Amino acid sequence: MAHFISSHLTAGSGGVAYAVRLADDGALVGTSTLGDVDLVNETVHLGWTAYTPAAWGTAVNPATKLALLTHAFEDCGFGRVRFQVDHRNTRSQAAVAKLGAVREGVARRHKRRSDGSWRDSVMFSILADEWPDVRARLEERLAGHTD
Secondary structure, three states: OEEEEEEEOOOOOOOEEEEEEEOOOOOEEEEEEEEEEEOOOOEEEEEEEEEOHHHOOOOHHHHHHHHHHHHHHHHOOOOEEEEEEEOOOHHHHHHHHHHOOEEEEEEEEEEEOOOOOEEEEEEEEEEOOOHHHHHHHHHHHHHOOOO
């Protein structure tokens, strides 16, 4: 199971990055961010997630997403949490879909990659009224320790 230590990003970044650590030994296994905060439209982007390969396929991602989604919906009162995944990253697309997020479509030529090429982004979201079902599925996954 993972737990989190938050650290605020630099001014103007519009979000909070979370270090993902294992509960048993405190080992740092990744990071995830709630960013692009839009209070008027009650929307936040959950992304910029990266885990060490040893954490892939474990309970780390569902535990992380459960904690961050709980914070976004229940503590902060957001009505929509969105996800953006590079169209080439099929593993991450599958992981976001497995959370219960709805695929909304593809934003073509959405962002420039670090190598200068253009990325198409697959867009997903979870709405506040979908959150109770998503939360229940995540809790079931974690109770069974399946990813």
